Every structure is written in C-alpha cells, then in structure tokens.
Amino acid sequence: MTNRILVYRGEFVESTHNVHIAVVNKKGELLYFCGDPHRLTFPRSAMKPFQTVPLVETGAKEAFNYSVQDLALSCASHAGEDFHREHVLAILKQIGLNEEALQCGTHTPWNIKSYKKLLQAGKDITPVYHNCSGKHSSMLATAVHMKEDIHTYREVNHPVQQRILAAIADICEVSKESIGLSVDGCGVPVHQLPLDKAALGYAKLAKPEGTVKGKRGEILLEIRNAMTQHPEMVAGTNRFDTDIMKAYNKQIVAKIGAEAVQCLGLVEKGIGIAIKVEDGSTRAVHVASMEVLNQLGMKDDHIFDDLSKYVHAPVYNARKEAIGAIKADFLLQKVFH
Numbered sequence: 001m002t003n004r005i006l007v008y009r010g011e012f013v014e015s016t017h018n019v020h021i022a023v024v025n026k027k028g029e030l031l032y033f034c035g036d037p038h039r040l041t042f043p044r045s046a047m048k049p050f051q052t053v054p055l056v057e058t059g060a061k062e063a064f065n066y067s068v069q070d071l072a073l074s075c076a077s078h079a080g081e082d083f084h085r086e087h088v089l090a091i092l093k094q095i096g097l098n099e100e101a102l103q104c105g106t107h108t109p110w111n112i113k114s115y116k117k118l119l120q121a122g123k124d125i126t127p128v129y130h131n132c133s134g135k136h137s138s139m140l141a142t143a144v145h146m147k148e149d150i151h152t153y154r155e156v157n158h159p160v161q162q163r164i165l166a167a168i169a170d171i172c173e174v175s176k177e178s179i180g181l182s183v184d185g186c187g188v189p190v191h192q193l194p195l196d197k198a199a200l201g202y203a204k205l206a207k208p209e210g211t212v213k214g215k216r217g218e219i220l221l222e223i224r225n226a227m228t229q230h231p232e233m234v235a236g237t238n239r240f241d242t243d244i245m246k247a248y249n250k251q252i253v254a255k256i257g258a259e260a261v262q263c264l265g266l267v268e269k270g271i272g273i274a275i276k277v278e279d280g281s282t283r284a285v286h287v288a289s290m291e292v293l294n295q296l297g298m299k300d301d302h303i304f305d306d307l308s309k310y311v312h313a314p315v316y317n318a319r320k321e322a323i324g325a326i327k328a329d330f331l332l333q334k335v336f337h
Helices: 044-051 053-057 068-074 082-094 112-120 133-145 159-172 195-206 216-229 240-247 282-295 301-306
Strands: 003-009 012-025 030-034 180-183 189-194 252-257 261-266 271-277 313-316 322-330
Touching: 003 282, 003 313, 012 195, 012 282, 012 322, 044 053, 044 133, 044 159, 044 189, 044 195, 044 216, 044 252, 044 261, 053 068, 053 133, 053 159, 053 216, 068 082, 068 133, 068 216, 082 133, 133 159, 159 189, 159 195, 159 216, 189 195, 195 216, 195 252, 195 261, 195 271, 216 252, 240 252, 240 282, 240 301, 252 282, 261 282, 271 282, 282 313, 282 322
Parallel strands: none
Antiparallel strands: 003 012, 003 322, 012 030, 012 271, 180 189, 252 261, 261 271, 313 322
16 A cells, blocks of 8 residues: 655656555544554644643633634634734733743744735844744733743743643543653644544544533634634635635634644544654645545535645646646555444
C-alpha cells in the first residue's frame, strides 16, 4: 500500500511526500488509516481548539464579554487581516492590556494585502499580525481573570499552560505524563501525542455529546460552533480551513497545524481525522485532506469543484502558468472491529 502525495511537473513525477492518516470515531476506535496512524506527532496549531477550553472553563470568556467571533479567533492561525487584528486589539483593551503584552513574537502577515498596506504606510510588523495573536490574547485573558502573572504566561509551569495540558490530556485521552512537551513557533508549550489521539480530539470536537465529563462537552460544542459559524476568523481569505468550513456549511470543523498537519471533524458522523505529511510540506496536506474526504464518502461534486485548487493543487511557474499538479496516491485501509 502506498501512502504518497505525488508532485507532477507536466506528466512526470518530480517529488513525493509520504503521508500518515488516522480516522477514528468518538469512542477512540481506529476506523481507517494510512501510513502510521500512531505516529508521535506535534499537531501544533491544530490543538488550538483544545487550548481554548480553559478560556471558557475559567469564566474568562464570559467575564470579558467575548463574542462568537472572538472565541473563533482564539482557535485561529489567522492571516493578519484587518478584522483579525481589530478583534485581537479589542480583546486586549477589554482585559486592560496593550499589544506589548503579547509574547508571540512577529512575522510577516500571511495576507498579502495586509502586508502591502503595512509597507505602504511605512509601519513595522507588530505582534498583533502574528497568526497566533488570538490564542495569546486569550491566554492573557485567562491569566488576568484568574489574577495570575501575565509576564510568564508562556512558561510550561504557569497555571495557564497547566490547564491547557490537562484539557488536552483529558479530551485526547492521553496521560499528561505521556505528552511530549517542546516549544511552539509562537513561544508557548507544544504537545506531542499519537496521531490517532489527535484524531480522537477532533471526533469529540465534531460531536462532543457524551464524550467528556461535566460541562466540557458543552464547551467543545460552543468552540466548534464558533469555528464553523465564523470560519473567516479561524484562518482568513483564500485559506483552506476557512474555505472548507464554509463549503461544508457547519458539517466539518477544520484546523491546520504547522509542519503539514491537518485535523478535521465530521460533525454528523462524529468522526475525527488527523493527517501528517512526513516531511512537513504544507503543499501536500490539503490534497491529502480532500482525498480522505473523498474516500470517506464526503465528496460533493459542487463542493469539490469549488475547492478544486485543493483537490489537485496546481503547480505554477513564475508566469502564473499551471505546469503541473499535486495528486494523492494512497488508499485508506479499513479497520475491522
């Protein structure tokens, strides 16, 4: 069985990416797989919906009058568009802090229009443009609400990060001790767990009823609804997460992670999908995602036409001419229980 994504230049295969896929139900049962479904993986930003749970659980969301858009932004790897930045700044104002409190660092905004506007104005890139500034502002909101130190909120032993660790362990059904910890691109702790456990988290996010204790199921439902109701806050214009959630009209919850991770939750079926491209190439992960949906019977011709740039992603030259394509070459293996 192959587990490949093939990159064509003309009719010829130029490059190959290996992919690992786990598809599970909300009981944690592996339904389908490709490659190594238990691969130890840093899902990176795909964990943001679960990192947002303590924001709601502590009462910080309610205390600071978060809108549904604000909640979605807490789960975001946003493109730094005007509306993303406006919401982050509004959250910071509501909690009595300014942009200097954000410890996510800076990078060029992913939205080219925003970047050009910044250059034309002769202004510097600031932390609010960082794709993780929504998450960081919500970590700060939780710290402020709980009267905790705001200067060390990034540190692994800070209560903000310990609550996040506990939430991920509970929802993904792994012990805290077994989660590998390192540092994410934005400076906060990042969590390593088996790929199928990340998929389990998304199965519960998709259909949380009866999967977690206490009010955590209601919180997951609230987070899922925020993401699917306002997918533009989760990613942005011409971004995969936004486009697929819009196209499937609240039936899929989606979140990408750095180094070519994609997690998806199928709402009606209560199924979670976690995908990791071995070499970290993001150009392969969207094609893999669409092929998984195809093989799981989620293909809709109209939707796939609208999302065609992700189905067989074109390869362009510098003249913007399509001179190749990226195509899936794998078959999900069914697990019989």
